[in-house]
Amino acid sequence: MNRIGIAPLACWILLPLVIGLSLLLSLCLGAASLSPEQVFAALTGTGSEHGQRVVWDLRLPRALLAAVVGLHFALSGFILQALSRNPLADPGILGISAGASLAAVLLVVAGAMLPAGASLYLQGEQLLAWLPLGALAGGVLAAAGVYRLSGAGRLTPLRLILTGVVCAAVLNALMTGGLALWGQAHTETLVAWLAGSLHGREWHYIWVILPWTLLGLTGAALIVKPLGVLRLNDEQVLSLGVNLGRWRLLVLLVATLLAASAVAVAGPIGFVGLVVPHMARWLVPGALLHQLGISALLGALLVLVADLAGRTLVVPFELPVGVLCALIGVPAFLYLLKQQP
């Protein structure tokens, strides 16, 4: 009987509460702070016009997006670490982030070089609309290339990681080169995007990522059982009757879609995919399903809190969420390392 232990149960109850609380805080705090009453009034449509605009159009979509993006990165990282049997794996390691970044830079550069028909302002608008889709395509293409180069059906986890690291380095070099050569007026926008940012993200971005969230969560639920077995020796996996090649591809696909869609809307936010799975495994030892779920919740919480801190710590400036995630995540990671025997 798979009894739910105390630790997972506590996490399943506490984490959503903490996430809800952080969400509320995100709605209250900011350049102009609102009281919880004002926020509730705005949410129910009875508040002032200004409050309504701040809560509905700015803070709510941004906070929701932070949580969703965090969930994506953490789930993807957890799945990749289990698949590669490597605790250092994360969405960056498959070249997903680098591929998406390169695609974003190329898209912006190409946009800037198009014959000047539309005004610059219009061009910017169109670019922002196309950036997520381009980045998503770039991330998926990069992961597909890494999969192909590491031997497709015959890949080993080690070969996957090595190929991923090499490809990510090449893609990053190309991206930096593209930025240096043709970035020009857009360099600032692009650098902000590359640091991982949720600045100015409105509902449009939520609608862009939501289908992938639903697809990713369904996929994760479907692969969690084979994923557990895939952590064993290849020979054992095969003798348990698992079609190794097919399941590896499916698992990779789910992890790639989750990570690439998140990079597409928020830029390559590092460390979430690396650190959160470790926290989840530490919190709920044992059952993979619980670890996967807790990972998703923790990821959402981490990015939500990081973005809140980035918005409110150095007012009137704003720190990119990627920077805050590293600043919060890395000490936590080092602490966990120290806890290990």
Place this chain on the structure above:
Amino acid sequence: MSLNAEQVQLGYDGSTIIENLSVEVPMQQVTALIGPNGCGKSTLLKGLAGLLRPTRGGIELNGRSLESWPRRELAFEVAMLPQKPVAPEGIRVRELVEYGRFPYQGLMRGASREDRAVVAWAMEQTGVAGYAEKPVQALSGGQQQRVWIAMAIAQQANILLLDEPTTFLDWGHQLEVLELLAKLNREQKLTVVMSLHDLNQAAQFADHVLVMQQGTLLAAGAPKEVIETEMLASVFNVDADVEIRADGKPYCLAKGSMNRCRAPEWMKDAV
């Protein structure tokens, strides 16, 4: 039931390890596979488990070529425990043993009543029920090996292949594992094929011994027919006495390696 290889050639990516080998695995018996390092024991076991496709010849299970068996159906017949399995980080004993039920379960469906009963039985048989909720990595080498065997027998296959199940264990735990396998063979009619390095253990626990050398099968038969002085000299380069004991099993006592370093001629004068 039958498992046999016919003039089989096995290898990896172009390099041939096993050439023209034919063997029949005796059902419901314990078979020990012996031979020096690199002679192809692991390769043969992988071939018999359907993990390695023969480049020539064929391996048949129940009269049907292994390649034509769907993976899942094959899992009901043959279980394999590789040489050094690594437990996923933080996994508990019960979860690992439950993986043995994977072929019986659907994607979404959890463990059935039968699955749980089999897992409990497997842990009972192997004596790991007492630490079902402990992380596998916290256990000793001997306990871990019994957990892996529990997972393999939870698969309820008729044939269990083990690649050097005793190699990383101390003497006492080696005997424990071998006694466990002998018991499973006796009580569950489990067919066991394992590679072993200790010839006396092979003689003591196996009904049937296969001797391999450089990718070929040199001899096959009951321990006392196969384990004898000349074989030990030619296969292992060991100068040994073999004594047949009261229970009819041979016992080897090594006198020395036959290719040990000898002092060069000029040194003899100096001594």
